[in-house]
Amino acid sequence: MTMKNKNLIWVYPPNNWTSNFNKTFVYGWSNPKAKLFASCGGKHISLPVQPIRIFPNGNFAQTVKLPHKKNIVHLIQILNGRRKIISRNVIVKTRVGVYCNKPLRSKKLKPPILYGDTVIVIDPGHGGKEHGTHSPKGIPEKDFNLQIAKLLFKKLSRGMPRHTSTGHTYLTRTKDKYVSLKQRINFARKKKCNIFISIHHNALPDNEDPLKHRGVGIYYTHDFVKPFAKKLLESISKEVRAYRNTPLQKHGIFKRDFAVTRPDFYTGVLIECGFLIHPIEGEYITQRKVQEKIVRGILKEI
Protein backbone atom coordinates (compact mmCIF):
# COMPACT_ATOMS: atom_id res chain seq x y z
CA MET A 1 0.00 0.00 0.00
CA THR A 2 1.38 3.41 -0.92
CA MET A 3 0.77 5.80 1.93
CA LYS A 4 3.86 8.01 1.48
CA ASN A 5 2.32 10.27 -1.11
CA LYS A 6 -0.72 11.82 0.55
CA ASN A 7 -2.04 12.91 -2.85
CA LEU A 8 -2.44 9.36 -4.05
CA ILE A 9 -3.22 6.15 -2.21
CA TRP A 10 -3.33 3.06 -4.38
CA VAL A 11 -4.99 0.27 -2.41
CA TYR A 12 -5.76 -2.49 -4.92
CA PRO A 13 -4.40 -4.57 -6.50
CA PRO A 14 -1.24 -4.95 -4.42
CA ASN A 15 2.13 -5.37 -6.14
CA ASN A 16 2.85 -8.80 -7.67
CA TRP A 17 -0.85 -9.58 -7.69
CA THR A 18 -2.11 -12.65 -9.54
CA SER A 19 -5.47 -12.19 -11.22
CA ASN A 20 -7.54 -15.15 -12.36
CA PHE A 21 -8.96 -13.00 -15.15
CA ASN A 22 -7.63 -10.90 -17.99
CA LYS A 23 -8.89 -7.85 -16.16
CA THR A 24 -8.88 -6.46 -12.66
CA PHE A 25 -10.00 -3.27 -10.98
CA VAL A 26 -7.89 -0.59 -9.38
CA TYR A 27 -9.12 1.39 -6.41
CA GLY A 28 -7.85 3.90 -3.94
CA TRP A 29 -7.89 7.59 -3.15
CA SER A 30 -6.51 10.57 -5.04
CA ASN A 31 -6.51 14.32 -4.58
CA PRO A 32 -9.87 15.14 -6.27
CA LYS A 33 -8.26 18.06 -8.13
CA ALA A 34 -5.90 15.72 -9.96
CA LYS A 35 -6.33 13.84 -13.22
CA LEU A 36 -5.77 10.13 -13.11
CA PHE A 37 -4.92 7.60 -15.81
CA ALA A 38 -4.05 3.92 -16.02
CA SER A 39 -1.80 2.22 -18.50
CA CYS A 40 -1.50 -1.55 -18.62
CA GLY A 41 1.31 -3.09 -20.56
CA GLY A 42 5.04 -3.51 -20.18
CA LYS A 43 7.75 -1.57 -18.40
CA HIS A 44 7.09 1.64 -20.31
CA ILE A 45 3.85 3.50 -20.38
CA SER A 46 1.98 2.29 -23.40
CA LEU A 47 -0.90 3.82 -25.27
CA PRO A 48 -3.79 4.01 -24.93
CA VAL A 49 -3.90 5.39 -21.42
CA GLN A 50 -7.24 4.96 -19.76
CA PRO A 51 -8.76 7.87 -17.83
CA ILE A 52 -9.87 6.96 -14.30
CA ARG A 53 -12.83 8.74 -12.80
CA ILE A 54 -12.14 10.33 -9.42
CA PHE A 55 -15.29 10.85 -7.35
CA PRO A 56 -15.74 14.20 -5.53
CA ASN A 57 -14.60 12.55 -2.26
CA GLY A 58 -11.35 11.49 -3.95
CA ASN A 59 -12.17 7.79 -4.10
CA PHE A 60 -11.77 5.88 -7.34
CA ALA A 61 -12.52 2.33 -8.46
CA GLN A 62 -12.36 1.18 -12.05
CA THR A 63 -11.87 -1.91 -14.16
CA VAL A 64 -8.68 -2.11 -16.24
CA LYS A 65 -7.80 -4.68 -18.91
CA LEU A 66 -4.72 -6.88 -18.57
CA PRO A 67 -3.55 -7.61 -22.15
CA HIS A 68 -0.51 -9.77 -21.28
CA LYS A 69 0.41 -12.64 -19.02
CA LYS A 70 2.79 -10.37 -17.16
CA ASN A 71 1.54 -6.81 -16.93
CA ILE A 72 2.85 -3.67 -15.38
CA VAL A 73 -0.02 -1.42 -14.42
CA HIS A 74 0.97 2.22 -14.18
CA LEU A 75 -1.21 4.67 -12.32
CA ILE A 76 -0.47 8.19 -13.55
CA GLN A 77 -1.59 11.16 -11.54
CA ILE A 78 -1.32 14.69 -12.88
CA LEU A 79 -1.67 17.41 -10.25
CA ASN A 80 -0.69 21.05 -10.75
CA GLY A 81 1.25 20.10 -13.87
CA ARG A 82 3.31 17.50 -11.97
CA ARG A 83 3.27 13.84 -12.83
CA LYS A 84 3.34 11.09 -10.26
CA ILE A 85 3.57 7.49 -11.45
CA ILE A 86 3.17 4.33 -9.39
CA SER A 87 3.64 0.94 -11.03
CA ARG A 88 2.63 -2.56 -10.05
CA ASN A 89 3.16 -6.04 -11.45
CA VAL A 90 -0.01 -7.96 -12.15
CA ILE A 91 0.17 -11.51 -13.45
CA VAL A 92 -2.73 -13.15 -15.27
CA LYS A 93 -3.35 -16.76 -14.41
CA THR A 94 -6.53 -17.90 -16.04
CA ARG A 95 -8.12 -20.73 -14.17
CA VAL A 96 -11.36 -22.08 -15.49
CA GLY A 97 -14.23 -22.69 -13.15
CA VAL A 98 -12.87 -20.97 -10.07
CA TYR A 99 -15.97 -18.97 -9.40
CA CYS A 100 -18.63 -21.42 -10.44
CA ASN A 101 -21.90 -20.61 -8.79
CA LYS A 102 -23.13 -24.10 -8.08
CA PRO A 103 -26.21 -24.18 -5.93
CA LEU A 104 -25.35 -25.29 -2.43
CA ARG A 105 -26.97 -28.47 -1.22
CA SER A 106 -27.51 -28.97 2.46
CA LYS A 107 -29.47 -31.32 4.67
CA LYS A 108 -32.93 -30.22 5.74
CA LEU A 109 -32.53 -29.29 9.38
CA LYS A 110 -34.93 -28.11 12.00
CA PRO A 111 -34.05 -24.90 13.80
CA PRO A 112 -32.19 -25.47 17.06
CA ILE A 113 -34.49 -25.53 20.09
CA LEU A 114 -34.02 -22.66 22.50
CA TYR A 115 -33.33 -23.71 26.08
CA GLY A 116 -33.61 -20.88 28.56
CA ASP A 117 -32.01 -17.58 27.71
CA THR A 118 -30.85 -16.47 24.32
CA VAL A 119 -27.08 -16.47 23.91
CA ILE A 120 -25.84 -14.21 21.14
CA VAL A 121 -22.29 -14.33 19.83
CA ILE A 122 -21.17 -11.37 17.73
CA ASP A 123 -18.23 -12.10 15.50
CA PRO A 124 -16.19 -9.19 14.09
CA GLY A 125 -14.61 -10.68 10.95
CA HIS A 126 -10.82 -10.94 10.48
CA GLY A 127 -8.34 -9.30 12.91
CA GLY A 128 -4.60 -9.15 13.50
CA LYS A 129 -2.62 -10.36 10.48
CA GLU A 130 -5.88 -10.94 8.60
CA HIS A 131 -7.03 -7.57 7.24
CA GLY A 132 -9.96 -8.55 5.05
CA THR A 133 -10.58 -5.98 2.31
CA HIS A 134 -9.64 -2.29 2.50
CA SER A 135 -11.44 1.04 2.22
CA PRO A 136 -10.39 3.36 -0.64
CA LYS A 137 -8.12 5.16 1.84
CA GLY A 138 -6.49 1.87 2.80
CA ILE A 139 -8.14 1.29 6.19
CA PRO A 140 -8.57 -2.47 6.76
CA GLU A 141 -12.01 -4.08 6.94
CA LYS A 142 -11.12 -5.69 10.30
CA ASP A 143 -11.30 -2.22 11.97
CA PHE A 144 -14.79 -1.43 10.67
CA ASN A 145 -16.04 -4.93 11.53
CA LEU A 146 -14.92 -4.41 15.12
CA GLN A 147 -16.55 -0.95 15.32
CA ILE A 148 -19.96 -2.30 14.31
CA ALA A 149 -19.64 -5.45 16.45
CA LYS A 150 -18.75 -3.42 19.54
CA LEU A 151 -21.64 -1.04 18.93
CA LEU A 152 -24.03 -3.98 18.62
CA PHE A 153 -22.56 -5.60 21.72
CA LYS A 154 -22.96 -2.40 23.75
CA LYS A 155 -26.60 -2.00 22.75
CA LEU A 156 -27.41 -5.67 23.41
CA SER A 157 -25.70 -5.83 26.79
CA ARG A 158 -27.53 -2.69 27.84
CA GLY A 159 -30.68 -4.69 27.33
CA MET A 160 -31.91 -2.84 24.30
CA PRO A 161 -34.36 -4.06 23.08
CA ARG A 162 -35.66 -5.16 26.45
CA HIS A 163 -36.63 -8.75 25.66
CA THR A 164 -33.02 -9.81 25.17
CA SER A 165 -31.88 -8.42 28.51
CA THR A 166 -32.08 -11.81 30.20
CA GLY A 167 -29.77 -13.44 27.70
CA HIS A 168 -26.04 -13.15 27.25
CA THR A 169 -24.01 -11.51 24.54
CA TYR A 170 -20.38 -12.22 23.69
CA LEU A 171 -17.80 -11.00 21.21
CA THR A 172 -15.35 -13.41 19.53
CA ARG A 173 -12.70 -10.68 19.70
CA THR A 174 -12.57 -7.28 21.42
CA LYS A 175 -9.21 -6.16 20.02
CA ASP A 176 -7.26 -6.21 16.77
CA LYS A 177 -6.25 -9.82 17.24
CA TYR A 178 -6.11 -12.86 14.95
CA VAL A 179 -8.77 -15.44 15.79
CA SER A 180 -9.09 -18.53 13.58
CA LEU A 181 -12.47 -19.63 12.21
CA LYS A 182 -12.23 -22.80 14.31
CA GLN A 183 -11.61 -20.77 17.45
CA ARG A 184 -14.65 -18.60 16.71
CA ILE A 185 -16.91 -21.63 16.36
CA ASN A 186 -15.45 -23.40 19.41
CA PHE A 187 -16.04 -20.26 21.41
CA ALA A 188 -19.68 -20.18 20.31
CA ARG A 189 -20.09 -23.85 21.22
CA LYS A 190 -18.61 -23.30 24.67
CA LYS A 191 -20.98 -20.40 25.33
CA LYS A 192 -23.98 -22.46 24.14
CA CYS A 193 -24.67 -19.86 21.46
CA ASN A 194 -28.16 -19.66 19.87
CA ILE A 195 -27.61 -16.78 17.49
CA PHE A 196 -24.29 -16.14 15.74
CA ILE A 197 -23.79 -12.89 13.86
CA SER A 198 -20.61 -12.41 11.87
CA ILE A 199 -19.87 -8.84 10.76
CA HIS A 200 -18.02 -8.14 7.51
CA HIS A 201 -17.72 -5.61 4.66
CA ASN A 202 -17.83 -6.72 1.07
CA ALA A 203 -15.32 -6.79 -1.79
CA LEU A 204 -15.34 -8.42 -5.25
CA PRO A 205 -13.37 -10.83 -7.42
CA ASP A 206 -11.24 -9.19 -10.13
CA ASN A 207 -13.66 -9.83 -12.99
CA GLU A 208 -16.48 -7.79 -11.45
CA ASP A 209 -17.15 -4.10 -12.04
CA PRO A 210 -16.56 -2.34 -8.68
CA LEU A 211 -19.03 0.42 -9.56
CA LYS A 212 -21.92 -1.96 -10.25
CA HIS A 213 -22.18 -3.67 -6.87
CA ARG A 214 -23.72 -2.07 -3.83
CA GLY A 215 -25.72 -2.87 -0.77
CA VAL A 216 -26.13 -5.07 2.28
CA GLY A 217 -25.80 -8.81 1.84
CA ILE A 218 -26.83 -11.52 4.30
CA TYR A 219 -25.28 -14.99 3.99
CA TYR A 220 -26.57 -18.19 5.56
CA THR A 221 -26.09 -21.95 5.11
CA HIS A 222 -29.16 -23.71 6.47
CA ASP A 223 -32.70 -23.24 5.20
CA PHE A 224 -34.08 -22.67 8.69
CA VAL A 225 -32.00 -19.48 8.87
CA LYS A 226 -33.41 -18.03 5.63
CA PRO A 227 -36.44 -16.25 7.18
CA PHE A 228 -34.13 -14.55 9.73
CA ALA A 229 -31.72 -13.55 6.95
CA LYS A 230 -34.60 -12.06 4.95
CA LYS A 231 -35.89 -10.06 7.91
CA LEU A 232 -32.41 -8.79 8.73
CA LEU A 233 -31.89 -7.54 5.19
CA GLU A 234 -35.20 -5.67 5.18
CA SER A 235 -34.64 -4.24 8.63
CA ILE A 236 -31.10 -2.95 8.02
CA SER A 237 -32.01 -1.47 4.65
CA LYS A 238 -35.09 0.23 6.14
CA GLU A 239 -33.23 1.73 9.10
CA VAL A 240 -30.48 3.16 6.93
CA ARG A 241 -32.95 4.49 4.37
CA ALA A 242 -34.66 6.47 7.11
CA TYR A 243 -31.39 8.27 7.76
CA ARG A 244 -31.14 11.40 5.60
CA ASN A 245 -33.01 9.55 2.91
CA THR A 246 -29.78 8.06 1.56
CA PRO A 247 -30.61 4.48 0.78
CA LEU A 248 -28.44 1.52 1.54
CA GLN A 249 -29.35 -0.87 -1.23
CA LYS A 250 -30.19 -4.51 -0.76
CA HIS A 251 -27.54 -6.70 -2.33
CA GLY A 252 -29.57 -9.73 -1.29
CA ILE A 253 -29.61 -12.91 0.78
CA PHE A 254 -27.32 -15.73 -0.26
CA LYS A 255 -27.02 -19.40 0.65
CA ARG A 256 -23.31 -20.13 1.07
CA ASP A 257 -21.20 -22.70 2.83
CA PHE A 258 -19.18 -20.37 5.06
CA ALA A 259 -17.36 -21.84 8.05
CA VAL A 260 -19.13 -19.53 10.50
CA THR A 261 -22.64 -20.11 9.11
CA ARG A 262 -22.21 -23.88 8.70
CA PRO A 263 -22.69 -25.05 12.32
CA ASP A 264 -26.30 -26.08 12.95
CA PHE A 265 -26.37 -25.69 16.73
CA TYR A 266 -27.02 -21.98 16.24
CA THR A 267 -28.86 -19.66 13.85
CA GLY A 268 -25.87 -18.27 12.01
CA VAL A 269 -25.66 -15.34 9.61
CA LEU A 270 -22.81 -13.40 8.05
CA ILE A 271 -23.64 -9.77 7.35
CA GLU A 272 -21.72 -7.90 4.66
CA CYS A 273 -22.56 -4.30 5.63
CA GLY A 274 -22.13 -3.01 2.06
CA PHE A 275 -19.19 -2.72 -0.33
CA LEU A 276 -16.15 -1.17 1.31
CA ILE A 277 -14.41 -0.87 -2.07
CA HIS A 278 -17.19 1.24 -3.66
CA PRO A 279 -16.18 4.93 -3.98
CA ILE A 280 -19.46 6.23 -2.53
CA GLU A 281 -20.84 3.35 -0.48
CA GLY A 282 -17.44 2.54 1.06
CA GLU A 283 -17.34 6.03 2.54
CA TYR A 284 -21.00 6.11 3.55
CA ILE A 285 -21.20 2.84 5.47
CA THR A 286 -18.18 3.67 7.61
CA GLN A 287 -19.72 6.86 9.03
CA ARG A 288 -20.58 6.47 12.72
CA LYS A 289 -24.20 7.57 12.16
CA VAL A 290 -24.73 4.99 9.43
CA GLN A 291 -23.04 2.29 11.49
CA GLU A 292 -25.53 3.09 14.27
CA LYS A 293 -28.41 2.65 11.81
CA ILE A 294 -27.05 -0.70 10.63
CA VAL A 295 -26.83 -1.81 14.27
CA ARG A 296 -30.40 -0.62 14.91
CA GLY A 297 -31.58 -2.64 11.95
CA ILE A 298 -29.91 -5.77 13.35
CA LEU A 299 -31.21 -5.13 16.87
CA LYS A 300 -34.80 -4.90 15.71
CA GLU A 301 -34.70 -8.46 14.37
CA ILE A 302 -32.93 -10.17 17.28
Ligand SMILES: [Zn+2]
Ligand atom coordinates in the same frame (compact mmCIF):
# COMPACT_ATOMS: atom_id res chain seq x y z
ZN1 LIG B 1 -14.56 -9.95 5.50
